[in-house]
Amino acid sequence: MQKINIFWFKRDLRIIDNVGLYNSVKSKYPTLLLYVFEPVIINEDHYHNRHDNFVKQSLIELNNNFDLYKTKIHVFEGEIKSIFTTINKYYSIVNLYSMQETGLQHTYLRDIGLKKWCDKNNIVWFENINNGVFRGLKNRNKWREKWAKYMMTKIEPFRAKSSDFINLPDKFELKQKILSSKIIPNVQAGGTKNALLYFNSFLADRHKKYQQSISKPHNSRYHTGRISPYLAWGNISIRYVWQIAKKLKQENKVNKFQINAFTSRLRWQAHFIQKFEMESKMQFLSINRGYHKIIKIKNEKKLNAWKNGKTGYPIVDASMRCLVQTGFLNFRMRALIVSFLTHHLWIAWQEGAVFLAKNFLDFEPGIHYPQIQMQAGETGINMLRIYNPTKNAIEHDKNAEFIKKWVPEISNIEGPLIFEPWKMTEIDQKSYDCKLGEDYPYPIVDIKKSYKNASNILWSMKNNKLVRSESKRILNKHTLSNRKNIMDT
Numbered sequence: 001m002q003k004i005n006i007f008w009f010k011r012d013l014r015i016i017d018n019v020g021l022y023n024s025v026k027s028k029y030p031t032l033l034l035y036v037f038e039p040v041i042i043n044e045d046h047y048h049n050r051h052d053n054f055v056k057q058s059l060i061e062l063n064n065n066f067d068l069y070k071t072k073i074h075v076f077e078g079e080i081k082s083i084f085t086t087i088n089k090y091y092s093i094v095n096l097y098s099m100q101e102t103g104l105q106h107t108y109l110r111d112i113g114l115k116k117w118c119d120k121n122n123i124v125w126f127e128n129i130n131n132g133v134f135r136g137l138k139n140r141n142k143w144r145e146k147w148a149k150y151m152m153t154k155i156e157p158f159r160a161k162s163s164d165f166i167n168l169p170d171k172f173e174l175k176q177k178i179l180s181s182k183i184i185p186n187v188q189a190g191g192t193k194n195a196l197l198y199f200n201s202f203l204a205d206r207h208k209k210y211q212q213s214i215s216k217p218h219n220s221r222y223h224t225g226r227i228s229p230y231l232a233w234g235n236i237s238i239r240y241v242w243q244i245a246k247k248l249k250q251e252n253k254v255n256k257f258q259i260n261a262f263t264s265r266l267r268w269q270a271h272f273i274q275k276f277e278m279e280s281k282m283q284f285l286s287i288n289r290g291y292h293k294i295i296k297i298k299n300e301k302k303l304n305a306w307k308n309g310k311t312g313y314p315i316v317d318a319s320m321r322c323l324v325q326t327g328f329l330n331f332r333m334r335a336l337i338v339s340f341l342t343h344h345l346w347i348a349w350q351e352g353a354v355f356l357a358k359n360f361l362d363f364e365p366g367i368h369y370p371q372i373q374m375q376a377g378e379t380g381i382n383m384l385r386i387y388n389p390t391k392n393a394i395e396h397d398k399n400a401e402f403i404k405k406w407v408p409e410i411s412n413i414e415g416p417l418i419f420e421p422w423k424m425t426e427i428d429q430k431s432y433d434c435k436l437g438e439d440y441p442y443p444i445v446d447i448k449k450s451y452k453n454a455s456n457i458l459w460s461m462k463n464n465k466l467v468r469s470e471s472k473r474i475l476n477k478h479t480l481s482n483r484k485n486i487m488d489t
């Protein structure tokens, strides 16, 4: 039987700076390109149609590019081991190449099962480093150096010829999936071309207002990179982004101050994913065991009001509705909706995490779970921030542009009342054509009381013995030894 390599595309749907693909093609055996829609992923709660569509858009674009080499990505739906077993009946798979994935529990277990299968079948599985995240670290000693070295390593151009690839025979027993995708209005479309469109327009112009827009729900949509879905699904590599941004900075072609703020966030990306890589139970439990005993309430009605953008707090509702419709929300508003859920509604972060993951087009487990816990105030090592939604609305959506766009039922309200619609009199409600309790809900919680409750409990827990010892453990494991209190831990 002919000996082959398989390159298995996972969340690295790109050609440029895809080290696994590069290595597979360089090796002496021809490469079969593979993508699998696995039931364990597509039927799992974190996965949304918009993720599926984004992946399909990316695969369609990749296949157009692979036409040049008279090959394509062979796309199947099914359980990964059974797909490999079937391919192994036609060819002798020698090596499997893929990029390393820092995923959720189900993909981790899938990988363990596949590794056993590979070992049993004498197949060597090479996993290449993705995102500057390293496996098997016990602490962060030397992490920054390793990360910097990775980011500065030259990106080899992809060169291949048709004979480097192999295609499955026409009579192959499994049916390949026919790819079709759609343009979803207001949702970013997948693929490297789109990734580059966003990135290049950011560098050319949009970055000039980066810092002053980043916390603004409306302006951030135009002035931050908007590359997160492309990084999360691997249409573009973090290293490519970092190297181009640095190069333009050295050549004085971009605003240095703004680009420095951007590139430091590129490091946070790896920093958070590395944390999740080293502490994967964060998917289920707070990293700081001291917080496991917090007693939160179960309140389906309030949880649903939060999910549906009907809390009576305009900025929270606008954020949620915007997220659900477009798949994107800026950092500050993500933090604010998590704070609203976990502090003001006093509902456990676990109850909102999957819903948010599903709706974020850029869902990246390693950023998502550590960020949610940080915003919920359950790490013990970060500043506790309980956001006041009204204050944030006034500060970051001064003209209520964002609120009016996403909460149209209150868009007639003029002046400061739009930030506090519950203060409308009967006459106001008539003149702005918005009846409280009918057109728009009364607030589902009194934030003065909820602030006090959350703040009392969370501040007092800071001194708890277990919280403190866990904080020490977390700092030792996840921060650089000479930096004990960095903001981005």
Ligand SMILES: Cc1cc2nc3c(=O)[nH]c(=O)nc-3n(C[C@H](O)[C@H](O)[C@H](O)COP(=O)(O)OP(=O)(O)OC[C@H]3O[C@@H](n4cnc5c(N)ncnc54)[C@H](O)[C@@H]3O)c2cc1C
Binding pocket: 224, 225, 226, 227, 228, 229, 231, 232, 262, 265, 266, 268, 269, 270, 272, 329, 330, 331, 332, 334, 335, 338, 360, 362, 363, 364, 365, 367, 368, 371, 372, 375
């Ligand atoms: C509760 C919560 C959940 C989040 N979940 C995700 C997620 O699933 N996926 C995700 O990519 N980001 C997540 N973030 C981080 C952040 O909100 C997004 O990365 C950012 O809004 C993406 O927009 P951008 O591409 O325009 O970012 P830019 O400001 O242009 O930044 C460039 C890149 O840097 C990285 N980055 C930026 N901010 C952060 C940050 N605070 N932490 C880590 N990396 C960062 C992202 O990869 C981003 O694309 C989350 C934040 C919070 C508060």
